[in-house]
Amino acid sequence: MKKILIAGGTGFVGKQLIDFLVGKGYSIHVLTRKPSANLTENICFFLWDIERQYIDKKAFEGVEILINLTGANIGEKRWTEQRKKEIIDSRIKSINLLYQYISENKFNISTFISSSAVGFYGAVTTDKTFAETSENGNDFLASVCQKWENAALKFNDLGVRTVILRKGVILGKEGGTVKKLSPLAKLGINVSLGSGKQYLPWIDIRDLVRLYDFILSNTQLKGIFNAVATEQITMNDFSKVLLKSFGKKSFLPNAPAFVIRLLFGEMTVMLLEGSKISNEKIKNAGFYFEFDTIEKSL
Numbered sequence: 001m002k003k004i005l006i007a008g009g010t011g012f013v014g015k016q017l018i019d020f021l022v023g024k025g026y027s028i029h030v031l032t033r034k035p036s037a038n039l040t041e042n043i044c045f046f047l048w049d050i051e052r053q054y055i056d057k058k059a060f061e062g063v064e065i066l067i068n069l070t071g072a073n074i075g076e077k078r079w080t081e082q083r084k085k086e087i088i089d090s091r092i093k094s095i096n097l098l099y100q101y102i103s104e105n106k107f108n109i110s111t112f113i114s115s116s117a118v119g120f121y122g123a124v125t126t127d128k129t130f131a132e133t134s135e136n137g138n139d140f141l142a143s144v145c146q147k148w149e150n151a152a153l154k155f156n157d158l159g160v161r162t163v164i165l166r167k168g169v170i171l172g173k174e175g176g177t178v179k180k181l182s183p184l185a186k187l188g189i190n191v192s193l194g195s196g197k198q199y200l201p202w203i204d205i206r207d208l209v210r211l212y213d214f215i216l217s218n219t220q221l222k223g224i225f226n227a228v229a230t231e232q233i234t235m236n237d238f239s240k241v242l243l244k245s246f247g248k249k250s251f252l253p254n255a256p257a258f259v260i261r262l263l264f265g266e267m268t269v270m271l272l273e274g275s276k277i278s279n280e281k282i283k284n285a286g287f288y289f290e291f292d293t294i295e296k297s298l
Helices: 012-023 082-103 140-158 177-184 205-217 235-245 257-272 278-286
Strands: 003-007 027-032 043-049 064-069 111-117 159-168 169-172 200-202 223-227
Touching: 003 012, 012 027, 012 169, 012 205, 064 082, 082 140, 111 205, 111 257, 140 159, 140 257, 159 205, 169 177, 169 205, 177 235, 200 205, 223 278
Parallel strands: 003 027, 003 064, 027 043, 064 111, 111 159, 159 223, 169 200
Antiparallel strands: none
16 A cells, blocks of 8 residues: 655645545555544644644655645735745745655655646736746746745655646635635625636646546656646636526626725735636646536536
8 A cells, every 4th residue: 555645635625635545545644733633544644843844754654655735825815925925935845844854864755746826827817828838927926836836846856756736726615716605606696706707727626636646647747737627717607607506697797806906905816817728738648537617517
């Protein structure tokens, strides 16, 4: 039974991924700031503290694969200068600490799968479709993603197969965007923002966890992949289908852009802008999306 160490495994994606991988026969070690009793023999929790630069070395025993899911929620609070620092530090410091422990102790890690986001390409709304070879954007989120990826790519220096997933908005009823907006949609409230013409790159959580398993099974894969569904939808499309999933329609207008700016400040660009993202690279590698349209997902 192969052992996987997951950093940041207690959030929305982490919980779904752990359940899926255990079902596939993997044994999971989870790094957390608050270790709890082990729930099953296949899931063990270990202490780490990024600020104190500490990881329980037992977490690495028998581990061949490292998955990084760490990072403060970019949409949780207004982007003050302090919050921006937290967003960057929570991503970079965690990867640097993992790198330090693995390099200094020569732990035998063969594969590292790290996270990034489609924000790498910048918060813009165009008809251009961005692929993995497209240039980095020039706003805050784009710079965060660039630093995030650069930190992860250092694992190549250790001879570790390194894969980075640039994820779109992750859709699942247990968390994230769908959980936040569903109560409004159930009441028949339009959840679209601004013009609603901004694109919303997305991926179903069930496909995302399958994608991790696909990468683990295909050991020749390495580098950067966009983790997004094929269907290119706008915010207006998303709102209509979410309402429809609850048997609702809305004749209310979109939330005006100026209101969103008042509420969220600089973070507004993340909500009001968005472009089309290609997933051809991962599909050409052989991955099949089961939930490839927003109707199937929702």
